[in-house]
Amino acid sequence: MTRGTATDAIHGTRDTSERSVTYPIYQTAAFAVENSDGYAHINDYNADAFFYSRYDNPTLRQVSEKLARLEHAEDCLLFASGMNAITTVLLALLRSGDTLVASRALYGGTITFLRDYAPRFGINVVLLDTDELYQAEKYVPEAKVVYFETPVNPRCDCLSIRQVVAAAKRIGALVVKDNTFASPINQTPLDLGVDLVIHSATKYLGGHSDVTAGAVMGRQELMKTVFSARKVFGGTTSPHDAFLLDRSLKTLELRMAQHNASALALAQFFEHEPKVQQVFYPGLPSSPDYAVACEQMSGFGGMLCIALENLDAAKALCDHLQIGLNVAHLGTAETLVSIPVLTSHSMLNAEELKKAGLTPGMVRISVGLENTEDLIADFAQALGNV
Numbered sequence: 001m002t003r004g005t006a007t008d009a010i011h012g013t014r015d016t017s018e019r020s021v022t023y024p025i026y027q028t029a030a031f032a033v034e035n036s037d038g039y040a041h042i043n044d045y046n047a048d049a050f051f052y053s054r055y056d057n058p059t060l061r062q063v064s065e066k067l068a069r070l071e072h073a074e075d076c077l078l079f080a081s082g083m084n085a086i087t088t089v090l091l092a093l094l095r096s097g098d099t100l101v102a103s104r105a106l107y108g109g110t111i112t113f114l115r116d117y118a119p120r121f122g123i124n125v126v127l128l129d130t131d132e133l134y135q136a137e138k139y140v141p142e143a144k145v146v147y148f149e150t151p152v153n154p155r156c157d158c159l160s161i162r163q164v165v166a167a168a169k170r171i172g173a174l175v176v177k178d179n180t181f182a183s184p185i186n187q188t189p190l191d192l193g194v195d196l197v198i199h200s201a202t203k204y205l206g207g208h209s210d211v212t213a214g215a216v217m218g219r220q221e222l223m224k225t226v227f228s229a230r231k232v233f234g235g236t237t238s239p240h241d242a243f244l245l246d247r248s249l250k251t252l253e254l255r256m257a258q259h260n261a262s263a264l265a266l267a268q269f270f271e272h273e274p275k276v277q278q279v280f281y282p283g284l285p286s287s288p289d290y291a292v293a294c295e296q297m298s299g300f301g302g303m304l305c306i307a308l309e310n311l312d313a314a315k316a317l318c319d320h321l322q323i324g325l326n327v328a329h330l331g332t333a334e335t336l337v338s339i340p341v342l343t344s345h346s347m348l349n350a351e352e353l354k355k356a357g358l359t360p361g362m363v364r365i366s367v368g369l370e371n372t373e374d375l376i377a378d379f380a381q382a383l384g385n386v
């Protein structure tokens with residue numbers, strides 16, 4: 001029987017020992033074997049026994065299976081954080097002398113890894129603008145991996161997944177995509193030819209600001225490589241965080257519907273506010289990204305960005321909110337605002353900020369699950385103080 005997304009996110013594999021409704025937390029570092037022959041498969045990917053929680057653990061496996069279904073993947077692996085997932089995947093796929101091409105507009109932590117660490121391992125990193133990325137064969141025909149995000153943190157610019165994948169296929173490169181901003185409810189990139197999807201599960205998948213985790217999804221042939229790297233780099237999620245993620249997934253579809261609806265309402269409100277110079281939200285028909293978003297997203301997401309006159313105006317808005325919290329985080333039940341040049345992108349120099357299209361007056365808004373009319377009223381009164 002084919003099941004809907006919410007059903008899949010609620011009902012995973014059951015632990016039949018005590019018929020518990022929630023899946024138990026296997027809070028153990030290791031598992032005993034019945035006899036020494038039990039170690040025959042200790043190094044196997046997808047072994048049917050558990051040995052050591054850094055390799056895998058039943059609580060993690062149960063959540064991974066759900067997440068794989070949500071992203072239309074053959075397999076999923078959980079990590080200690082989104083950054084841990086990103087760095088493990090890239091170090092697993094690339095070796096000294098290889099070229100990685102990435103979109104210039106990325107989460108600041110990813111840019112820092114690509115700028116400061118990847119070159120130390122002999123990895124040649126090339127950052128391209130979106131139009132150049134669509135013609136990767138002209139700039140980096142030797143690239144082994146193409147890496148990108150869409151919608152992009154923090155401006156929610158949308159890249160065409162179809163066009164990035166087409167360019168990558170022309171040069172025989174693997175495509176890795178960060179899908180954190182969209183969540184699998186709004187966008188399933190593997191259906192469009194992406195090879196591996198990565199999430200900061202700290203954001204929408206966790207959704208309650210109480211979990212730090214990452215996830216990688218894809219086909220088994222590639223996930224086997226990622227599994228081997230996770231074992232060695234050691235960034236496996238804790239069973240307790242996996243349990244919290246499982247709790248969160250049960251409401252993911254409901255939460256995303258509300259995030260999408262409130263973000264659109266707030267974006268429409270900002271469009272008519274004179275102090276807001278620009279609204280970045282792919283669900284607005286006036287957005288240059290609207291057509292691409294309609295092509296590849298089933299919902300436009302809970303993230304939006306607005307540009308005010310300058311940093312002082314951005315600070316005044318953030319500091320006068322009564323409901324929204326000024327936090328360098330996103331994707332949670334609480335509405336969160338942050339000024340990218342002070343937070344997520346503070347490690348970029350002036351030139352990098354310019355190239356990423358980021359100005360000091362920008363405020364990133366992660367629209368939460370509060371009543372929409374309360375949020376509009378809160379931003380209206382805070383704008384009055386700008």
Ligand SMILES: Cc1ncc(COP(=O)(O)O)c(C=O)c1O
Binds near residue numbers: 083109149329344
């Ligand atoms: C788009 C995106 N990817 C990855 C990360 C890193 O995730 P984590 O903080 O879980 O390491 C973040 C964090 O903000 C993010 O916004």
